[in-house]
Amino acid sequence: MKIVATLLLASVLAAPAVQAAGDPVRGEQLHQDCLGCHGTELYLPPKAKVKTLAALKKETERWNDRMNPKFTRQEIEDIVAWMNRDFYRFPQ
Numbered sequence: 001m002k003i004v005a006t007l008l009l010a011s012v013l014a015a016p017a018v019q020a021a022g023d024p025v026r027g028e029q030l031h032q033d034c035l036g037c038h039g040t041e042l043y044l045p046p047k048a049k050v051k052t053l054a055a056l057k058k059e060t061e062r063w064n065d066r067m068n069p070k071f072t073r074q075e076i077e078d079i080v081a082w083m084n085r086d087f088y089r090f091p092q
């Protein structure tokens, strides 16, 4: 009985972490909508100015204000996960 309770607790604790993490595959698809103003060349040297993962998230939220309809928080996480996996490569 104790083991079952421990396993249950572990999965409950693990769930939010899984949800918060972005899905880069989905992010790449969503990012199609961002390509109206610029391509991905902005995410690579020498053009890229963003220096941290937190700044990348902020920048994405900032540009999301211009989107109509806007991306949800989860969708922003997904897009950030994709940009970081394929371009910026900041440590998580």
Ligand code: HEC
Pocket (backbone or CB within 6 Å): 031, 033, 034, 035, 036, 037, 038, 042, 043, 047, 048, 049, 050, 056, 059, 060, 063, 064, 066, 067, 071, 079
């Ligand atoms: C209205 C036009 C527009 C839209 C829509 C737009 N962007 Fe941008 N974005 C820009 C401009 C302009 C810059 C600044 C370029 C510069 O600093 O030279 C920029 C900069 C960025 C940067 C910073 C790059 C760096 O490292 O310097 C990121 C990241 C970014 N955009 C992501 C996105 C994402 C993700 C979306 C979709 C949610 C998006 N943008 C939609 C115009 C746009």
